[in-house]
Amino acid sequence: xxxxxxxxxxxxxxxxxxxxxxxxxxxxxxxxxxxxxxxxxxxxxxxxxxxxxxxxxxxxxxxxxxxxxxxxxxxxxxxxxxxxxxxxxxxxxxxxxxxxxxxxxxxxxxxxxxx
Amino acid sequence: xxxxxxxxxxxxxxxxxxxxxxxxxxxxxxxxxxxxxxxxxxxxxxxxxxxxxxxxxxxxxxxxxxxxxxxxxxxxxxxxxxxxxxxxxxxxxxxxxxxxxxxxxxxxxxxx
Numbered sequence: 001x002x003x004x005x006x007x008x009x010x011x012x013x014x015x016x017x018x019x020x021x022x023x024x025x026x027x028x029x030x031x032x033x034x035x036x037x038x039x040x041x042x043x044x045x046x047x048x049x050x051x052x053x054x055x056x057x058x059x060x061x062x063x064x065x066x067x068x069x070x071x072x073x074x075x076x077x078x079x080x081x082x083x084x085x086x087x088x089x090x091x092x093x094x095x096x097x098x099x100x101x102x103x104x105x106x107x108x109x110x111x112x113x114x115x
Numbered sequence: 116x117x118x119x120x121x122x123x124x125x126x127x128x129x130x131x132x133x134x135x136x137x138x139x140x141x142x143x144x145x146x147x148x149x150x151x152x153x154x155x156x157x158x159x160x161x162x163x164x165x166x167x168x169x170x171x172x173x174x175x176x177x178x179x180x181x182x183x184x185x186x187x188x189x190x191x192x193x194x195x196x197x198x199x200x201x202x203x204x205x206x207x208x209x210x211x212x213x214x215x216x217x218x219x220x221x222x223x224x225x226x227x
Contacts, residue, residue, distance in 0.1 A: 046218075105159075
């Protein structure tokens with residue numbers, strides 16, 4: 001079965017620092033996608049970044065980058081130069097052939113950014 | 116703003132009742148997904164529709180049903196509500212089943 005594991009329930013960082021949110025996954029599929037979503041306290045789910053299993057380069061979107069290590073089955077999110085507005089819950093998710101097209105989510109990591 | 120709309124934003128009802136949640140996907144998106152987010156279960160996939168047809172089912176209870184209409188909006192019907200059904204219900208859409216999913220703002224259901 002497919003599974004996403006986020007082992008950090010909470011992370012604390014100061015403004016302008018970089019932070020890494022961990023995500024490991026388990027799948028027997030050869031083709032799959034990895035996603036990160038941000039959920040602020042208002043509740044909406046905001047798509048941040050996507051990495052395909054066959055992508056050779058790590059994905060980047062502005063201050064977000066995905067550190068994809070396929071052999072280790074990890075897909076960590078790196079946020080550079082943290083801002084107060086980054087305080088939120090972050091979810092790692094995957095979508096693979098076995099689960100059809102539905103996203104499977106981890107339990108999330110709460111990021112708190114202080115000034 | 117993802118372009119996905121959900122109504123209502125909040126819903127408070129009593130046990131045993133029936134409610135309908137509505138979702139309008141982004142313009143041009145044929146796929147609609149429903150997810151449930153609760154404190155104990157986290158984010159769980161419920162059901163997926165593509166261009167009016169059911170494509171996949173996840174952890175959806177028999178008391179729950181959904182449909183996608185010709186104009187591509189979707190409704191999630193929850194019946195015989197229990198306290199444990201209290202959750203945030205998200206709809207997400209994508210242009211094709213394998214594409215990125217864009218989430219609506221969610222409907223927060225409270226069952227008293």
